[in-house]
Amino acid sequence: xxxxxxxxxxxxxxxxxxxxxxxxxxxxxxxxxxxxxxxxxxxxxxxxxxxxxxxxxxxxxxxxxxxxxxxxxxxxxxxxxxxxxxxxxxxxxxxxxxxxxxxxxxxxxxxxxxxxxxxxxxxxxxxxxxxxxxxxxxxxxxxxxxxxxxxxxxxxxxxxxxxxxxxxxxxxxxxxxxxxxxxxxxxxxxxxxxxxxxxxxxxxxxxxxxxxxxxxxxxxxxxxxxxxxxxxxxxxxxxxxxxxxxxxxxxxxxxxxxxxxxxxxxxxxxxxxxxx
Amino acid sequence: xxxxxxxxxxxxxxxxxxxxxxxxxxxxxxxxxxxxxxxxxxxxxxxxxxxxxxxxxxxxxxxxxxxxxxxxxxxxxxxxxxxxxxxxxxxxxxxxxxxxxxxxxxxxxxxxxxxxxxxxxxxxxxxxxxxxxxxxxxxxxxxxxxxxxxxxxxxxxxxxxxxxxxxxxxxxxxxxxxxxxxxxxxxxxxxxxxxxxxxxxxxxxxxxxxxxxxxxxxxxxxxxxxxxxxxxxxxxxxxxxxxxxxxxxxxxxxxxxxxxxxxxxxxxxxxxxxxx
Numbered sequence: 183x184x185x186x187x188x189x190x191x192x193x194x195x196x197x198x199x200x201x202x203x204x205x206x207x208x209x210x211x212x213x214x215x216x217x218x219x220x221x222x223x224x225x226x227x228x229x230x231x232x233x234x235x236x237x238x239x240x241x242x243x244x245x246x247x248x249x250x251x252x253x254x255x256x257x258x259x260x261x262x263x264x265x266x267x268x269x270x271x272x273x274x275x276x277x278x279x280x281x282x283x284x285x286x287x288x289x290x291x292x293x294x295x296x297x298x299x300x301x302x303x304x305x306x307x308x309x310x311x312x313x314x315x316x317x318x319x320x321x322x323x324x325x326x327x328x329x330x331x332x333x334x335x336x337x338x339x340x341x342x343x344x345x346x347x348x349x350x351x352x353x354x355x356x357x358x359x360x361x362x363x364x365x366x367x368x369x370x371x372x373x374x375x376x377x378x379x380x381x382x383x384x385x386x387x388x389x390x391x392x393x394x395x396x397x398x399x400x401x402x403x404x405x406x407x408x409x410x411x412x413x414x415x416x417x418x419x420x421x422x423x424x425x426x427x428x429x430x431x432x433x434x435x436x437x438x439x440x441x442x443x444x445x446x447x448x449x450x451x452x453x454x455x456x457x458x
Numbered sequence: 459x460x461x462x463x464x465x466x467x468x469x470x471x472x473x474x475x476x477x478x479x480x481x482x483x484x485x486x487x488x489x490x491x492x493x494x495x496x497x498x499x500x501x502x503x504x505x506x507x508x509x510x511x512x513x514x515x516x517x518x519x520x521x522x523x524x525x526x527x528x529x530x531x532x533x534x535x536x537x538x539x540x541x542x543x544x545x546x547x548x549x550x551x552x553x554x555x556x557x558x559x560x561x562x563x564x565x566x567x568x569x570x571x572x573x574x575x576x577x578x579x580x581x582x583x584x585x586x587x588x589x590x591x592x593x594x595x596x597x598x599x600x601x602x603x604x605x606x607x608x609x610x611x612x613x614x615x616x617x618x619x620x621x622x623x624x625x626x627x628x629x630x631x632x633x634x635x636x637x638x639x640x641x642x643x644x645x646x647x648x649x650x651x652x653x654x655x656x657x658x659x660x661x662x663x664x665x666x667x668x669x670x671x672x673x674x675x676x677x678x679x680x681x682x683x684x685x686x687x688x689x690x691x692x693x694x695x696x697x698x699x700x701x702x703x704x705x706x707x708x709x710x711x712x713x714x715x716x717x718x719x720x721x722x723x724x725x726x727x728x729x730x731x732x733x734x
Contacts, residue, residue, distance in 0.1 A: 302665070304729075319664055320661050320662065359655060359658065359659065359663075362656070362659065362662075363662045363663035363664070364663070366650070366670075367650075367669070368666065370670060371670075372702075372722050373702035373703045377638055377695060377698045379634065379637075379695065383639050385623050387639035388576040388577055390639065390640050390643035390673050393672055394646060394647075397666050399726055399734060400725060401726075402719045402720075409710055410710065410713055410715060417707065419655065420703065420710070423650060424703065424707075426648075426649035427645070427699075430645050430649055431696050434685055434689055434693060437686055439682055439686060442686065443678045446648050446678035449648030449649070449652060450675055450676050450677075452674065456657065456659075456660075458675065
């Protein structure tokens with residue numbers, strides 16, 4: 183296959199490098215800033231630098247851009263995409279995005295399959311990309327009506343480049359779960375490091391601090407877009423967390439040791455039941 | 459030196475193993491449950507199994523028990539401790555504990571230096587102990603009036619067995635900082651996994667979920683004691699976090715993208731300024 187990757191940031195760059203490292207496919211790299219595409223070419227991450235017009239050569243296209251930028255790009259350049267091409271995105275939200283991309287796929291005649299690679303780092307840009315970023319990670323597919331053949335082609339590529347799990351689901355379930363597994367920890371991390379104690383943590387901290395604060399090193403532009411595009415599920419998770427934090431706070435304030443231990447034990451049990 | 463370690467759980471067991479692995483000192487292991495002490499002996503983690511009465515042989519004693527159990531043990535057995543012995547604890551709270559241990563040291567004539575090894579795992583017991591648990595970690599000392607010689611002896615041992623940083627401070631500063639760096643993440647982790655979404659996270663989760671939820675696998679008895687013994691600083695951190703979470707929630711609810719991005723950017727800046 184000829185695979186075009188549009189947007190050579192950490193995710194797009196990692197797709198390119200992983201496809202080059204682990205498959206025989208040809209990679210066409212497309213990026214707005216030319217110097218980044220040239221770096222990708224020099225690094226051997228792509229076989230050729232593409233343009234919107236050259237997308238017609240691609241059998242599969244992976245869009246690794248901000249959600250709204252992806253829609254805008256396809257609106258303008260969808261006419262260059264072949265009707266037998268499989269197109270996917272890499273966005274962390276699905277309900278707000280997939281119907282728009284599905285509708286564009288019908289307008290231009292290509293096949294759209296939504297997907298979300300569950301991997302990342304607390305760094306951005308092509309420089310942070312890594313051929314092993316996806317190793318063992320989960321690859322979530324939201325077929326959005328695409329046929330089995332297209333879904334399987336995408337799933338096969340994901341497994342080839344190192345993903346460990348394929349999860350097929352609806353945009354709505356994806357967004358509810360991602361609100362909990364990914365967005366909530368990012369909100370939490372930012373709120374956590376805003377404590378006046380944070381700048382003085384060194385010498386007093388270990389793994390707990392490191393782990394909770396890690397993703398506070400956030401791309402604020404990307405994540406504010408992701409949070410607002412998934413506002414309802416995220417608000418629901420924030421409300422649930424707030425209720426549970428209040429229960430713990432109340433037990434600590436009241437010095438109610440039994441209630442406090444019971445709440446902590448419930449947390450412990452959830453992890454134990456998951457075998458974690 | 460002959461060093462006695464009282465309480466052979468994960469922390470006490472790791473002290474024994476690290477002292478045996480990295481120093482020429484002799485280790486006397488004392489544990490209420492005899493089978494654990496026998497396991498430690500069989501593993502070569504201790505040179506000899508001790509009793510409260512045999513503490514008189516020790517030049518240094520490290521108490522690795524629950525805070526209140528430590529006070530009770532010394533009240534009963536302090537008479538066996540030599541007056542030239544250096545005694546330390548390993549407790550995660552200091553303001554509520556150190557004055558009691560200091561007062562017992564004056565009663566029985568030994569030297570007390572408070573300390574807190576900033577290391578652990580989300581597992582308990584001797585089976586989870588590890589000679590490399592302390593590698594690179596911070597060792598916090600609260601001298602509580604002990605002379606320089608005793609503080610230096612303890613600091614030297616800490617560096618010998620792998621700690622990377624020595625931090626000397628007061629019990630009060632220790633407790634304020636630990637409320638933020640360690641206790642708050644533990645409360646958070648428990649509250650987080652109580653979401654109804656948690657049992658279904660598999661396939662939808664990656665590093666963010668793993669990191670925030672990790673310490674929810676908590677020893678509920680130990681941590682409820684630690685939280686209540688450090689109630690005021692912990693409540694202050696919970697209130698600060700709650701305020702910052704509310705600011706983020708409000709910005710998301712109001713779809714105020716600029717305010718949301720500004721709050722996330724503040725989090726990002728804190729981490730950047732720390733070089734993390």
